[in-house]
Amino acid sequence: MKSVLAKLEKRHLLIVFEENIMKRRIFLKGGVLTGFVIPYFKLIASSSLLLPVKLLASWNKEAFYATDMKTASAALGDTTTHAVVSEHVFLDVKDIAENAAVVPIKVSTDLENAKIIRIYVENNPNPLIATFKLTQYTDNFVFIRTKMRETSNVIAMVEANDQLYMAKKQIKVTAGGCGG
Amino acid sequence: MAKKNIKLRARLKNGIVIVKALIKHPMETGLRKDKVTGLKVPAYHITEITCHRKDDLVFSCQWGPGVSKDPFLSFTLKSIDKGEMLTLAYVDNKGLTDSLDVKVK
Amino acid sequence: MTKNSLSLFSLLHFAFLTICMMEISFAQNFDDSEIKHIDHPDWFIESPFLDLSEDLNKATSNGKKGLMIFFTTEGCSYCDLFIRLSLRDPEVATIVQKNFDSIGLEIFDDIEMTTPEGILTSVKQFAKKEGVEFSPTLLFYGKNGKRILRLIGYQSPERFKSIIGYLADDHYQSESLTIYLSRQKDLKQNKDDLNNAALINDPLFEQPPYALDRSHFPAYQPLLVIFEKTSCSECINFHTSVLALPDVRETLKQFEIVQLSAEDDKTPILAPDGQQITPAHWYKQTSLSRVPALLFFDKRGNEVLKTDALVLHQRMINSLNYVLEQAYKKDWTYQQFARSKAIERFQSKQ
Numbered sequence: 001m002k003s004v005l006a007k008l009e010k011r012h013l014l015i016v017f018e019e020n021i022m023k024r025r026i027f028l029k030g031g032v033l034t035g036f037v038i039p040y041f042k043l044i045a046s047s048s049l050l051l052p053v054k055l056l057a058s059w060n061k062e063a064f065y066a067t068d069m070k071t072a073s074a075a076l077g078d079t080t081t082h083a084v085v086s087e088h089v090f091l092d093v094k095d096i097a098e099n100a101a102v103v104p105i106k107v108s109t110d111l112e113n114a115k116i117i118r119i120y121v122e123n124n125p126n127p128l129i130a131t132f133k134l135t136q137y138t139d140n141f142v143f144i145r146t147k148m149r150e151t152s153n154v155i156a157m158v159e160a161n162d163q164l165y166m167a168k169k170q171i172k173v174t175a176g177g178c179g180g
Numbered sequence: 181m182a183k184k185n186i187k188l189r190a191r192l193k194n195g196i197v198i199v200k201a202l203i204k205h206p207m208e209t210g211l212r213k214d215k216v217t218g219l220k221v222p223a224y225h226i227t228e229i230t231c232h233r234k235d236d237l238v239f240s241c242q243w244g245p246g247v248s249k250d251p252f253l254s255f256t257l258k259s260i261d262k263g264e265m266l267t268l269a270y271v272d273n274k275g276l277t278d279s280l281d282v283k284v285k
Numbered sequence: 286m287t288k289n290s291l292s293l294f295s296l297l298h299f300a301f302l303t304i305c306m307m308e309i310s311f312a313q314n315f316d317d318s319e320i321k322h323i324d325h326p327d328w329f330i331e332s333p334f335l336d337l338s339e340d341l342n343k344a345t346s347n348g349k350k351g352l353m354i355f356f357t358t359e360g361c362s363y364c365d366l367f368i369r370l371s372l373r374d375p376e377v378a379t380i381v382q383k384n385f386d387s388i389g390l391e392i393f394d395d396i397e398m399t400t401p402e403g404i405l406t407s408v409k410q411f412a413k414k415e416g417v418e419f420s421p422t423l424l425f426y427g428k429n430g431k432r433i434l435r436l437i438g439y440q441s442p443e444r445f446k447s448i449i450g451y452l453a454d455d456h457y458q459s460e461s462l463t464i465y466l467s468r469q470k471d472l473k474q475n476k477d478d479l480n481n482a483a484l485i486n487d488p489l490f491e492q493p494p495y496a497l498d499r500s501h502f503p504a505y506q507p508l509l510v511i512f513e514k515t516s517c518s519e520c521i522n523f524h525t526s527v528l529a530l531p532d533v534r535e536t537l538k539q540f541e542i543v544q545l546s547a548e549d550d551k552t553p554i555l556a557p558d559g560q561q562i563t564p565a566h567w568y569k570q571t572s573l574s575r576v577p578a579l580l581f582f583d584k585r586g587n588e589v590l591k592t593d594a595l596v597l598h599q600r601m602i603n604s605l606n607y608v609l610e611q612a613y614k615k616d617w618t619y620q621q622f623a624r625s626k627a628i629e630r631f632q633s634k635q
Contacts, residue, residue, distance in 0.1 A: 059227045059273075064244035098393035098409070098624070099359070102248045121246060125211055129246040132255070137238035139196050139256035145248040145396065147209075174628050187333040202333040252396070 063128050069120050069155070072128040076118070078164060083157055086111070086165035091156040093169050100148045100173045105129075107156040108141040109165070116159040117142055123152035148173050186280040190266055197257040197284055199231065199239075201268055202250065209245035229253060229270045233260060260284055318599035320627075321365035323357045325389035326372050332388050335398035335408070341426055344386040350452060351427040352401060353385040356417045358392045358620060360627070363439045363595065364421040374442045377449075384453040385425065392417055392620055401430035418619050419594045425452055433457050438594020463574035484513050485524045489537050490544045495554040497543065499586030507589075507608050508557060508582040509540045512547045512568050519595075523577045527601050536605045547576055557586030581608045589613045599623075 066072035073079070092106035107117050117132040117140075124147070132142045151173045157166045185204040190197050203226065210223025223245055231239040239255055260266070262284050269279035332340050341352050355372075357364035371377050381387060390398075394408035406414075415424055416435060423436040434452060444466070451457055451465045497508060513520040527533055545554070550565035562570075571578065573593035581590040581604070589608055596604065603623045607613070612622040 059242055064227075064242075094395050097395065099391060099395065102394065102396060104252075104395055104397070124246050125209065126244050126246055128244050130241055130243045132241040133239070135238055137233070137236070137257050137259055139258045141254075141256040142241070143252070143254035145252045146246050147207075147248050174624075189334065200334055 065126055066128060067125060069122050069127040072120070072126075073118075073157075076128070076131070078118075078157070078159075083164035083166040085167065086158075087167075089156055089158050089165050089167040091154065091167040091169050093154055093171055095170065096172045096174060097148055098174055102145045103148050103171060104143070104145050105154060105156075106141070106143045107158075107167075109158045109160070110140070111158055111160040111165060114140055114158050114160040116157075118157040118159075119144070119146070120155040120157070121146055121148055121152050122155060123148075123150050125149060184280055185278050186268060186270070188266075188268055188280050188282040190282045190284045192260070192262050192284050195258065197260045197266075199253075199255055199257060199266065199268075199282075201229075201253045203253070203270060203278075204250050205270075205272065207245065207247055207249045207251060211245075223273060226251065226270050226272045229268065231255075231257075232267045232269075233264060238266070315362060315366065315597065316599075317362045317597040319362050320360040321362045323359055323361065323364055323389075323391075324368065325355065325357075326368065326378065326387075328378060328382055329355070329387045329389050335388075335390075335396070337388070337401045337426070338399050338403040338430060340386060340388065341401045341428075341430060345428050347386075349386060350384045351386075351425065351433070353381060353387040354424040354426070355387060355389045356392050356412055356420060356422045356424070357389065358420050358624070361420045363419070363600075367421050367439050371440055371442045371445045377442055377446055380446060380449050380453065384449060392420060392422075393624070401426040401432075403430065413618065419592055419596075419600070420620055434462065438592065461572070461574075463569075463572070466574055482516050482521065484515065484544060484546055485521065487524070487528060487542075487544070489528075489534065490542050493552070493554075495543055495545075497557045497582075497586075498555045498559045499557045499582070499584065500559040503584040504541060504586075505584070506539060506541045507584060508586075509537070509542045509605075509608075510580040510582070511542065511544045512564070512571075512573075512576055512578040512580070513544060514547050514576045517576050519575070520577045523596070527596065527598060530598055530601075533598070533601050533605070536602065536609070539609060540605070547578070557582045557588075559586075579604065583608070583611070583613075590619060592619075 060075060063072045063075035066075055088109055088111045090106075090108045092108075093104070097103045105119060107119060109117065114134050116134065119129045119131075119142075120127045121129055129146050130142075130144055134140055148171060151171065153168050153170050155166055155168045157164055159165075187202040188200070190199045205226055206224055207226065208221050208224040210220065212221045213219065214221050225245045225247070226243050228242050229240065230237060238257055238260070241253070243251075257266075264284045265281050266284060267279055267281050269277060271277045330340065337352060337354070344351055357368075372381075390408050390412070392409065392412045396408055397405060398408050398411060399405050400411055412422075415432070417424070417437075419438045421439065423434075423440075424432060425434040425436075427433045434448070434457060436448065440448065447466060447469045448462065451462060456465050497510075499508070511523075513523075528537075545564035545567070547568040548565060550563045552563060553561055554564060554567075556562050556567055568578070571580065571591060573591065575593035577596075578593040579591065579596065580588060583589050590604060590613065592604070600623070603626055604619065606626070607617075607619055607622045610622075617625075
């Protein structure tokens, strides 16, 4: 497993290198760990400071700013054409969104070895909404609120056992204001 | 101390911890036009959120600009006890960060 | 008096009343089809997780009466008016904050919340269950999550201040809002100004005697009953600004329309459900507290919509169509129907 748990004391700052350095290093108190690709890291700040931190190399700009789902998922390394519709992926949404700025989406799964959950809103200008990393501590339920531009399919994808499973539902968006 | 942008709660029920977070953030997509200037408001949104229990990363997610303004996030955790501390942190595309600790109730 | 001089007299009477009306607050006349962005006052409290039962406990432990929940819907011009004229009034803001913690909610939001009684639901479902009808609707909750008042429609600053007093001084525990308000001197119309103005007649109205019983045989048209009072500026305004409009009048032709005086406790009439009653007694049964009050009944005499909220052009058209299109059969609230019409208008412009 390539993940590394950085042991850092809470009150020390984590220094992140420039964007063009693909591997990040963490300095330990009195030691150095180098050469590991760290997908996620712990942000440590004294609780009252807002620290400017360089943009993360691991945030997939290409995927999140892609304007269609196919490009987004390709940029993530997924081949969505091989995703299997599964009743083990639970996508809980209302079929009509009357407030398109705030559309609740719940996704959960009981698939064994589920590693990642992804949420797409197909017709949004940027269809990839979020990706969630599951751990031994997660109970595999996520809940967020998304913006929707127009009526669209919402797709939840779960990566488990090197296979993609999905669920899809359509949400109708109504717009028009109060009316008197 | 600066006012926190994060509201956080963690409740233990039937062995599962339900974490709910609300973060004040404009979540600009970069596509919206300012009504006065007519110019596009630059993209400004959260990119990553992590949750730690001590040094263990228990949950993380990455977001695009499609998540709603002043976003809500909820997720569930297991093997976490009452009284334990969780730390939620986020970073946005400008590199600004914030974090908050919460005790599991 | 000859027929000509009688109609001239009515015309002069009408003109006189219109002139009086121009002096009365212009707030009662605005384009209610305009889409207004809703901005809640900044003294409203933050409730990030919408746990109203927690918020209520906090409010009462801080010595307040409870919570004021303000339901609006995005685009609602009546809500915007209420915010601008009433909620932003410094005196109103002070007495509301003293007695209640206030939270603003959007009627059609699907986001989750916990009710004052501690039940997990969505904002939309909560609004429906609590009978949130014409926006704005205000719900007041006291200790133990009990709802102590529901206020529907626009409220003027003076009326709203009185209502807060009704709640803050615990009058709600012993008398109805209608009775309390009738005792408030500063709310009474200055009768001298309006010269004891009688109810304005209208050729669209049925003439007495009123036999409105539809309980045995269905009628040909739905029924609209309008309750008014003498020396009532809002009633006069309703006639001049709403009933006078061509499209309103055209739609009203599909209704049987009866005008009654809420003060008339003498004239016996037959109500749609077959009961023999006086208009005053009937008005009392409605639990409405303002005039003009509109009650709509279907062909079988079932009450399908009622309101004493401020109703201007767009709202009147929507209300009439709500009844004509039988939107109540789909279990739609008035606000849901109005919204669907706005969507239709929006889409036809695309």
